[in-house]
Every structure is written in C-alpha cells, then in structure tokens.
Amino acid sequence: MTTTACGPDHILCTRDLRRDFGGVQALCGVELHVVRGSITGLIGPNGSGKTTMFQVISGMDRGATGSVMFDREEILGRRPSTIYHRGLARTFQLSHVFPDLTVLENLVVAGSRKDRSVEERALGLLGRVHLQDYAPVLGKNLSYGQQKLVEFLRVLMSDPALILLDEPAAGVNPTLRQTLWDMVRHLNGLGTSFLIIEHNMEVVSDLCSDVYVLSEGSVIARGAFDAIREDEQVLEAYFGKTREPRAGRGAPS
Amino acid sequence: MPNRKYKDLWLGTALLMLAMTAPLYVNDYYQSFLLQVFMMIALGQAWNLISGMTGYVSFGHTAFFGVGAYAGALLLLAGFPWWLAVLKGGGIALLLAIPLGLLTLRLRGPYFAIAMLGLNEVGRIAATLWTDLTHGGDGISLAPDLLPSLRTNYFSMLTLATTATLIVAYVYRSRFGLELRAIREDEEAAEMVGVNTVANKVMAFVLSALIPGAVGAVYAMYTSYINPQSVFSPALNIQIIVIVLFGGSGTVWGPLIGAGVVMVLRELLWAQFPAAHLALLGVLLLAVVLYLPGGLLSFVRARPQGRADSQVRKTP
Numbered sequence: 001m002t003t004t005a006c007g008p009d010h011i012l013c014t015r016d017l018r019r020d021f022g023g024v025q026a027l028c029g030v031e032l033h034v035v036r037g038s039i040t041g042l043i044g045p046n047g048s049g050k051t052t053m054f055q056v057i058s059g060m061d062r063g064a065t066g067s068v069m070f071d072r073e074e075i076l077g078r079r080p081s082t083i084y085h086r087g088l089a090r091t092f093q094l095s096h097v098f099p100d101l102t103v104l105e106n107l108v109v110a111g112s113r114k115d116r117s118v119e120e121r122a123l124g125l126l127g128r129v130h131l132q133d134y135a136p137v138l139g140k141n142l143s144y145g146q147q148k149l150v151e152f153l154r155v156l157m158s159d160p161a162l163i164l165l166d167e168p169a170a171g172v173n174p175t176l177r178q179t180l181w182d183m184v185r186h187l188n189g190l191g192t193s194f195l196i197i198e199h200n201m202e203v204v205s206d207l208c209s210d211v212y213v214l215s216e217g218s219v220i221a222r223g224a225f226d227a228i229r230e231d232e233q234v235l236e237a238y239f240g241k242t243r244e245p246r247a248g249r250g251a252p253s
Numbered sequence: 254m255p256n257r258k259y260k261d262l263w264l265g266t267a268l269l270m271l272a273m274t275a276p277l278y279v280n281d282y283y284q285s286f287l288l289q290v291f292m293m294i295a296l297g298q299a300w301n302l303i304s305g306m307t308g309y310v311s312f313g314h315t316a317f318f319g320v321g322a323y324a325g326a327l328l329l330l331a332g333f334p335w336w337l338a339v340l341k342g343g344g345i346a347l348l349l350a351i352p353l354g355l356l357t358l359r360l361r362g363p364y365f366a367i368a369m370l371g372l373n374e375v376g377r378i379a380a381t382l383w384t385d386l387t388h389g390g391d392g393i394s395l396a397p398d399l400l401p402s403l404r405t406n407y408f409s410m411l412t413l414a415t416t417a418t419l420i421v422a423y424v425y426r427s428r429f430g431l432e433l434r435a436i437r438e439d440e441e442a443a444e445m446v447g448v449n450t451v452a453n454k455v456m457a458f459v460l461s462a463l464i465p466g467a468v469g470a471v472y473a474m475y476t477s478y479i480n481p482q483s484v485f486s487p488a489l490n491i492q493i494i495v496i497v498l499f500g501g502s503g504t505v506w507g508p509l510i511g512a513g514v515v516m517v518l519r520e521l522l523w524a525q526f527p528a529a530h531l532a533l534l535g536v537l538l539l540a541v542v543l544y545l546p547g548g549l550l551s552f553v554r555a556r557p558q559g560r561a562d563s564q565v566r567k568t569p
Contacts, residue, residue, distance in 0.1 A: 016557045032552060051473070058445065060444075079444070079447075080444045080445050080448070081444050081447050081449045081450070084445065084446060084447040085447050089445075089446075090445060092445075093443070095366065096439050096442035096445070097442075098434075098435050098438035098439055098442065098443075099438055099439075100434070100437075100438055101431075101435065101438060105431055105434075108446060109431050109432060109446060109448065110432065110446035113428055139438075150370065153447070154446055158446075158447060193517070229477065232395055
C-alpha cells in the first residue's frame, strides 16, 4: 500500500487513525483519502471497522487518536454538531428517524436556524422523491425504506460537502433503492462528495471511483473496484483463503 | 394548524379570565384551593420543559422550589418587598441551575434522574444543617405583618402559572422546542444533524428552574412557615410528575389538565373517603398511566397521524 499525501483535491484525509476498545484494536492506523467530488466506497467483512471509521470521522466516537482532516481542517475530537455545521453529514446503518416528529419536522430540525425558508426547502426535497404528501406523518408511521430515505433527505438539509452513507440501501425496497442511488448520482454531479459503506458490490462497482477495503481495522487494499476485486488480500479477508484459479468474474460479490 | 392555534388561544384566554375573576365570587377556601392548582400548574409546566420536552426525567426539581422558598422567606425577613423576594427567589434558582445543569446533564436516563434526586436531598440536608441561616429543622416562620394577602398570593401564583404556560407554549412551537423534542426522540441523531444537545439541554434546564424558584417564594409567603421537609419534598416532586403524566407529558395543555383533574379528584376523594382517598387516587393514576400513556390529553385530542399508508397515497 502506498501512502497518498493529503492535498487540496482531497476533501477528507485520515492519518494514523487508531481506536481500541479495551485492548481490541478496531482501527489500526487507518489512512484514507476522499477526493473532492468523488464517490468513494468503503468495504470490508463484518467487524472490519467500517462503522467505527464513520463514528470517529463524524465525531460520535471521540476516543480515537490520529488525525481527521476535513476540508483542510482538523476535526478529530470535535462535537458531531460542529462537524455537521462544517459540512460533513452522515446517515446511520439502522434508521435513526425521529419517531414522534413528523416527516417535515424531521427535515426542518436538520436545516439551518438562520434559514427562513427551511420548510420550503424540506418540502422541495420531499417532493423530489415523491414523499411530499407524507410531510405531516409521524416518522414512526413510515415504512422502513421510507424512513431510510427520509434520513438521507435529512442530511441534505445542510447542503453538506461530504456525506457518509452507512449501508443506505439496507432494508430498502428496489424502487426506493433506485431513487436513493439516482439522488446520490445527481448530487455527486452537483459536486457533493460521498463516502459509502455498501455490501452490494454491483452498486460499489457502478458508483464508486475509488474503493478502500478494510480488514481487522487496517486498509488492505485501495483503488478502482476492478483492481481490488482481484486483490489476493481482499479475497482472503472475505473468504478466509487465497482464491483458487478460476474462470468468470471475480469475487467479492 | 391555525384553527387549533386559535382555539387554544381562545380557550386559554377564557380560562385566564375565569381565574382572574374567581376571587370576586369564591370564598377564601376555594381561593386557597385554586392557588394550589396554579402552583401545581406552574411546577408541572416547569418540569415539562426539561423532562417532557427532552425526556430527561428530573426527580429533584423541588430542589429549586426549596431554594426559592428559603430565598423568598429570608429576603422577606431582611425587609425586601414581597414581589422582589419572589423575583429574586426565581433568579437565585436560575443561577444555581447553570452549573448544576452543566454537571448533571452529562448524565443520561436513570443516572440523571438519580443525580437530581440526590440534588434535592443535598438541598434538604443543607437547609437542615445550616442553622444560622435557615434555623435548621425548626424552619422559618414569617410574621403576618410581613406577608402579602391571600388575594395577592393568589394573583402571584396565577401569574406564575400563566407565565410558565406561555413559556412552554412558545418553546413548543419554536425551533428551540423542535430541537428539544428531537433530543427526546434520539439524542445521537439530533447531535448528528447539527443540534447542540448540551447547550439546548442546559438552556431548557435553566429555564425550568426559574419558575419553581419563584413559586417556592410565593409558597413560603402563602403558608407563612417553611421547613426543610416541607419544601425539599420528594413527595411534591412525585406529585408534579404524576400531574404531568396524567395530563400529557411534553404538551402545553397536559400540565393544565393534569393539575386541574388531579387536584379536584384529590379534594373530592378526600371529602368522601378521608381514610382511603390517596389509595383511590393512586388506582386512578395507575389506570391512566397504563391505559393512556399519552395522558388524558391523548384521549381528548389524538394527534391526526395514523399509519402513513392510510393517510396518503402510496409512493412508488
């Protein structure tokens, strides 16, 4: 693995990021760079440290050491709300919609206090995914897929420069899933950067220009999806053995 | 929903008019009774602001009531006019709440509840041991010539109940209130969408201490005698919680309905069943909490949200 220097074209750089939980190393000096305007994938087997990375980068977990530079500013140890207002937003693996707030309130609370047209903005976002009629419905009364979509729309309220998506399509039906990926592509076209944890390799291959593979808290491969899917270390991390000579498309799948 | 807003405004104004004119046609007994209802409304609304809105259940809000009561009584004895003693009682409780909020609101769930319970105990023990200032367990008696009239206390308590209700109504509809409710729903997610949870919780806590402080001062003047057990009373705190839960926690009307119904029920049951009235009241409260977890208000006014798919057309 070669080390990339953090430059102005990177919106996020982590350096020597370490986190341990009672002696268990969840992150072992992770170096990760997200190029401005890119969609970067973060993959790896269960327990490899992907969600811990998100927790640390977003400020939810402030027990890590190392460095997290966002837009050339150190954010490690900052409060999540401060990081959010600087332009880095994230979604959770499991839906975290506010259950007893309406869909509209769920979005408005994530908007700027100074924005006088925050409700119009929220309704506009709901309209883009045909959820505007759900504005007065309580979060808990939505289907799980709708909740995940509302959670995604919620982070858009702050117009973030970088969005961390933690398995955004898990538990979402195919139609809503397509809506979600279309929005990601659309926003990326407008300049928003993404770092995505996703288990569906077809989606990773389709969306991500750059992919990092984590295993046991370390980056074991990085590059274009086509390159990393042939990587022996990646195959071993996923399947626990070196791949046998084979025909056809490569794993992981 | 502008219609409901106007209905609430009209109903609130009518109730306020009724309360303001009540001393003209009710005797001292009923004035005293209504004063106690107003006291419970004010305390209930104050508790509602932190516990109903953010979900941080406080078992020690009577600490601020006790501090206000002692501050009011001592200031009155020191020659301050009654109204200044009331204002200062609220102010002292508010100032005390700033460091306490910063300390205790780092804790969550049952830890915060226990810390607040401990705070009330600290207040009670301090008032008992600091005999030079508080006369310890003997308490403080206020001479009748220092005290405002029953009618003055009545209007003071009514003013505090109204102020507390208006604060809660304003906060509920404000962006600040929305952020508090988001904290109640999911604090992690609230922080993650930019809500400064610490600042919001401390602000709500400090605001919620102001009213009990002032109410405590009026209470001292109304009863003319206070001691550590009467004002730093865990039983009073339980009553406040019960009243808010009975009416509807986290709502504007809940503490009003809860205080009105519980106090009237208590009075009626006491008159009919003097030996068993508290047990009967307990059974009624249990039934409401079990079968109407949203309080009586949820029975009167169900929120107009059912299943999403029964309300709106299906999305693709």
